[in-house]
Amino acid sequence: MTTAAQPFLSVDGLSVTFPTEDGRVQAVDGVSFSVERGKTLAIVGESGSGKSVTAQAIMGLLDRRLSVVTGHAWLAGRDIVAMSDDEVRHERGSSMAMIFQDPMSSLHPFYRIGAQLSEAVLVHQKVSKHAAREQALDMLNRVGIPDPKTRIDNYPHQLSGGMRQRVMIAMALINSPSLLIADEPTTALDVTVQAQILELIGTLQQEYDTAVVMITHDLGIVADIADNVAVMYGGRIVESGSVDEIFYHPQMPYTLGLLASVPRLDQVRAERLDPIPGNPPSPISLPPGCVFQPRCAYFDRVAGHACQTVRPELLDIGRGHRVRCHLDSGQRDQVASDVLAALAGGGV
Amino acid sequence: MTDASSNDDQVLRVTDLRTYFPVRSRGLLSKTIGQVKAVDGVTLSVAPGETLGLVGESGCGKSTTGRTVLRLIAPTSGRIELDGDDITRMSAKQLVPLRRKAQMIFQDPYNALNPRHTVGTIIGAPFDVQSLNPAGGVRAAVQDLMERVGLNPEHYNRYPSEFSGGQRQRIGIARAVALRPKIIVCDEPVSALDVSIQAQIMNLLKDLQDDFGVSYLFVAHDLAVVRQIAHRVAVMYLGHIVELASREELYSRPLHPYTHALLSAVPLPDPRAQASREQIRLRGDLPSPINPPSGCVFHTRCFRAEERCTVEIPELREFSAGHTVACHFPMLEVIPGAVIEGPDSGLTPQPVPYIRPPSEVISDIAESGSLARAAGVDYVEGPDTPVPQ
């Protein structure tokens, strides 16, 4: 176990742009966050919020010919953004690893499970093929694959979706990375299988003392496993803080809108939900001021059209809670208590 | 509204519906070697203006049920009554006038719309099919509909690719409600959409129901979404309805162990509540519907299963008014905190997807002229359930 709360991953002003024929696409804009070992940061956002691109930029998976990455991503004190392709490649799969949304298509259909796992060992460790296979077998056991001695010689199509995601997790953790990025790892799975996979990630995280970045759109998953949360919208972090701060003291109108629009399993809600109007912005044409302004119900409370014209900064409001909003603290409290009261008050 | 009386005022009444897909060996001398029992004895009914939620995990047969009641898939046996008419064995021609009464909304707003047709053509298609000429002309009627579902009527001549996912789902809804059907089968209508858009679409469906009194058979895997929109909820597992109750009953007093497991698997967007609730972890995977378990189909993964469950099929019986459950040992208590695990070791053999050798695909393309169909992908079928071979 690490002694100090020194963050293992510290992202500072990370931006990603894609020059395209339709113009410059600003997919990620000045994102900063950090994760300690053993802790989980959830990045929440809708499609186009830039959450997956952020993850791929950290992993160095973006093609440098097609994208421009600026800022810093410090991995144990070394900046991944400044590394050469080959240096990042050595970190990938050894000190940082990633699992993806669709376990069906993320494994190579032509190679046996064992071969795909051993390959991950052999590229980073100087061991024999036999030793690599032993590690693979041990890892399959740890992720709860029943009868691993047989399964190791299976092809991916012979396993169910949940089993395949377990194999992906085994592959990601086989070199004991200190950072695991999980990009919507359960979205393609059924809820009962999702519960198994989330539990497995949690168990292994404790075992290996791994820093986990969980990318998801599901607020339930955030509540279940996160220590800290970053809410992304239009390529920017619009609110971040501890899981308690975000769920019980949300301040940003977008976060409030999300909480108001999810149907709840455990609560009696009004017959009609209270959705955020409109559509998420296109990264090709982001609004000049606050990215959320066109869908925000409260921008007219801010004097001088600041929301339409001035880009709000991510403001530290204490307790590690940051908000990107022009509303002053009194207005934010007012808005938050209105929304939360409406949520609690409604009933069928 | 939630009163499922035995009067024949139900919009849809399905009795002992079975949909089996034959599993055939390949080649010139092919023979049927088994059956996928996708829907195996489903009985349900939907009252006017009511929403019946049909929930379950992938492979439980919910989508097949939804398609079979519209006769998009031929039923193997059972009875389907649409607004009093028995449509189980009707010919395609006989079905045409009845299609006015029943429509469908699909999961994937990207694939369910023909990319080469304008929005106006797509939404107006039902009028053409039924040879109807609404007062004021089709164009006016379509623009009315567009307005009603929250689309800009001036976008009449645009193509689906010019719309966002949520807007495309609105197009699909406008098409479905064009002829004021009595019932719409909604197959995962919001699961491909972002959270903020999901809520918009659910509100729209609710508004349309209030305005037109349409009924929904709402097929979905998301239990929170179903709770928001359904009046009654049926839970399916491996082709069977295992529990059916009013929304209030099902979510506050679930009886079937599988319903408990499903509910407890959905993480709540509330960290404190999530940390202190009932947790049941089902282990393993869904058994193969080709060779379902004996007795109760859920017994291989059930944490309450006893000897009796492996031999005796539980009947769907009424536990309290309007609340039926198919279980020998219904669960009356909620167990908070503790994690309960089912017995299945996860060794369920997986049905191997059949990938066809190239020659078969080529000959299929030659026959059907459609690459998509030959590849086992159907234009109108959603991606949820693989098209049975």
Place this chain on the structure above:
Amino acid sequence: MSAYVVRRVLSMILLLALLSLVVFILFSLLPADPARLTCGKSCTPEIIEANRHRLGLDIPVFAQYWEFLKGLFFGRTYAANSPDPVQCSAPCLGYSFKRGEEVFVLIKERLPATIWLAFGAFVLWLVAGISLGIYAALRRGRWQDRTVMGVALVGYSLPSFFIGLVAIFFIIIRFQLLPFPSYVSPFENPLQFLQTMILPWIILATLYAAFYMRLTRNQMLEVLGDDYIRTARAKGLPERVVIRKHALRAGLTPIVTAAGLDLAGLLGGAIILESIFSLPGIGSLAVNSVNDADLPVIVGITLVAATFIIVANLIVDLLYAVIDPRVRLS
């Protein structure tokens, strides 16, 4: 697997039988009367009748087909009752009275030239097409990609008879870089063989390579966007391993199908090139036989070419199952 092969072979035989029947009926419906065509200048109805009998055409079509099938397995004798019967030993694909030769023997003599032409071109086009296709895919959108695809488009759109004639005119007649084509077996005179074959190989390969470049490039681009390629990169594999081990194997699989069927198609004779370069292959035999209305030879070639295609189909399917473990042959 073995049960699958047996079943496939059985259905293959059935298919061939059916096909030969169709070919047989089709040719019997043709207005051309072989009995008349084999009759010389001083033709009388009696001679035609006699010829018809000699050819075995004086019985109903289905009886003719039965005779044909019997001949295939046991050989047959044409005009058995006449003073000069003609013996055609098994496997008898028919007898060309025009050439006074058994069809099977005719085809057997012509097959080597066709096989050499087809295989030589096959190797050339696979090597050129696949390697350039991969190269273009890896340089997607850059000038290398555009150049390769431009060349492919040109190669694709040039008809082979045109390049063939131009090549003969410039390379052989005008600049005399190569001697005039005259086919010999490579075992007799390897140099002359190569000098004869090199041009037809290149021309045939150009045509196919252009197609394979595009196919390979598109396959590779599709595969390189697949999720498991991203997984391979996330493991930290060097890019060349990602390409060679992960992308190539998946990307080239569909090419096996195309290549197998194209090769089989060529074994039925590259009609135009064989004629232009006067190669004594199946293709030129087919052309000559059509000109002469030599029906038995045409029927024979049709059946042989069809057999190649059907067998290739089976081989491709089996090969596919070996490459892609998801394909179950049962």
